[in-house]
Amino acid sequence: QVQVQESGPGLVKPSETLSLTCTVSGGSISDYYCNWIRQPAGKGLEWIGRIYSSGSTTYNPSLKSRVTMSVDTSKNQFSLKLRSVTAADTAVYYCARRSRFGDLFLDAFDIWGQGTMVTVSS
């Protein structure tokens, strides 16, 4: 059974870069899409972007100028970097797998990590 887990610093200073890692266990990440989704406390869900195991990325236009995603297949890990953070970036950050329906990959998310809380504060 595939499982995913996010990790990274829980506190980031304003204007600095948030860096998180998503580790996939229980399976290979070949032919795998990792999505990053965030949720401010008590609020809704915002899709940040996705990365395929080949390294191909798609970002939310609202965050595109600040986001970089990468993959390390040797470690079964995906990474998220969000630059120039502000208090508005304080949230729980999730990595989630893009679902596969037959031959189709679609942006419904069937496996989620537990999430990691990131606070932006000096």
Added chain:
Amino acid sequence: DIVMTQSPDSLAVSLGERATINCRSSQSVLYNSNNQNYLAWYQQKPGQPPKLLIYWASTRQSGVPDRFSGSGSGTDFTLTISSLQGEDVAVYYCQQYYSTPPTFGQGTKVEIK
């Protein structure tokens, strides 16, 4: 972006009674070439990540109890819990995957009356 709007924001239902949550998209999420609605529903319990309940608007994910059902097409959708159980207390989200970026509704909190 497609805007997803849920109603109500919260509802309280007695155990064993029906709970109904509505979701409306700002444009159709029905893909004509395969006649599928690109709409999913999630359940999120406190301190947990969302859990995929339903996709294609009405197909239950494996392991989801059959008291959960989804319906609707185009721009208007409904999640129904036919007989509310205590473990169903959660926030429910609809989400469209018709276009990028995928977007979520604001959530509906379901409580026990």
